Amino acid sequence: MKTVFFDVDTQLDFLYPAGALAVPGAEEIVKPLTKLTRFAAANDVKIVSTTDAHQENDPEFRKWRSHCVIGTAGQHKAAGTLLNAPLILSSASKALDGIRSRVENAEQIIVQKQTLDCFTNPNLRPLLDLIRAREYVVYGVVSEYCVRYAVFGLLETGARVRLVQDAIKSLSSENERQMIDRLLAQGGELTTVAQVTA
Numbered sequence: 001m002k003t004v005f006f007d008v009d010t011q012l013d014f015l016y017p018a019g020a021l022a023v024p025g026a027e028e029i030v031k032p033l034t035k036l037t038r039f040a041a042a043n044d045v046k047i048v049s050t051t052d053a054h055q056e057n058d059p060e061f062r063k064w065r066s067h068c069v070i071g072t073a074g075q076h077k078a079a080g081t082l083l084n085a086p087l088i089l090s091s092a093s094k095a096l097d098g099i100r101s102r103v104e105n106a107e108q109i110i111v112q113k114q115t116l117d118c119f120t121n122p123n124l125r126p127l128l129d130l131i132r133a134r135e136y137v138v139y140g141v142v143s144e145y146c147v148r149y150a151v152f153g154l155l156e157t158g159a160r161v162r163l164v165q166d167a168i169k170s171l172s173s174e175n176e177r178q179m180i181d182r183l184l185a186q187g188g189e190l191t192t193v194a195q196v197t198a
Contacts, residue, residue, distance in 0.1 A: 004133035005040050006154065007033070007049040008118070008140030008147045010081040013067040013074030015141065020074050021067035023141050026169040032193045033167055034080030036139060039197040041083055046107060046131065050140075050150065051077060053090070053112035060115060083108040089123040096126050103130055117149040128157055135160040137196055139167035144175035151183055162191040 010033055013019035015026045040047050052068035053075065054060060061067075068075040086108040087099070096103060103109065113121050136154045138161060140147055147168055154161045163183060170176035180190065 002131075002133050003045055003135045003137060004131060005036060005045055005047045006136045006138045006150060007037075007047055007081055008138065008150050009050055009052060009142070010078050010140050011051055011068055011074065012076050012078060013052075013072075015078050019067070021065055023169045023171060026141055029139075029141075029167050029169055030078055030080060032164075033078065033139065035193055035197060036137075036164070036167060037081050037083065041107060046109070046133075047083065048127070048131070049077065049081065049086070049108060049110045050118040050146065051075070051110055051112055052114070054114060058114060077110075086110050088112065089121065089127065091121045091123075093123065096123060096130060100130065103127065116145050117153070118146065119149065119153045124153075128154075133157075133159050135162065137162050137164060137191070139164040141169050143168045143170035144172060144179050148179045151179075151188060152186070155183075155186055155188060161188045162196075163188060164193055164196060165190050166192050 013021050014023050015030060016022060054069050056069055087102055087106040088110045090112045091114060111118060111121050111124050118124055136159055138151050151161055151163055
């Protein structure tokens with residue numbers, strides 16, 4: 001079974017208390033996130049990472065405080081979640097044709113986005129079609145927002161989707177629970193860092 005790790009928005013502005021849009025308690029999952037990244041690197045597991053990549057006057061800032069602005073420290077991924085020489089797919093480029101070999105050889109592919117939904121990047125679905133994973137292991141922040149869009153979009157591919165429950169954080173435990181209940185009802189599964197890395 002071809003497994004791909006799907007790492008959602010593990011960026012400094014979300015993970016640490018000093019971040020522009022810090023998720024309470026998210027620093028607690030930095031070590032588990034690092035463990036997952038190291039496991040992937042050691043076991044030839046591809047990582048698809050999503051990242052917010054906003055302009056200074058991004059429309060999203062009408063609802064959310066300014067965060068993950070391109071060129072700022074907060075937009076960077078946490079060091080433990082980043083592999084060497086990742087392939088970056090912006091929302092602006094709309095074709096994978098010229099970089100298929102790079103996609104196949106990349107250990108980590110970063111899919112940039114400007115909204116909560118990673119599938120608004122036009123490259124993501126073609127990327128997943130190219131990768132053809134049978135299983136996605138999903139983790140990151142925030143459970144009931146960007147992680148939610150990721151897991152339900154990935155379920156639509158027909159692949160197995162496992163959510164790493166000790167490598168996610170929410171803004172609302174009740175909303176997270178509702179998301180997990182819906183995920184389980186639609187055939188998704190829960191797992192832990194220990195189970196994934198065993």
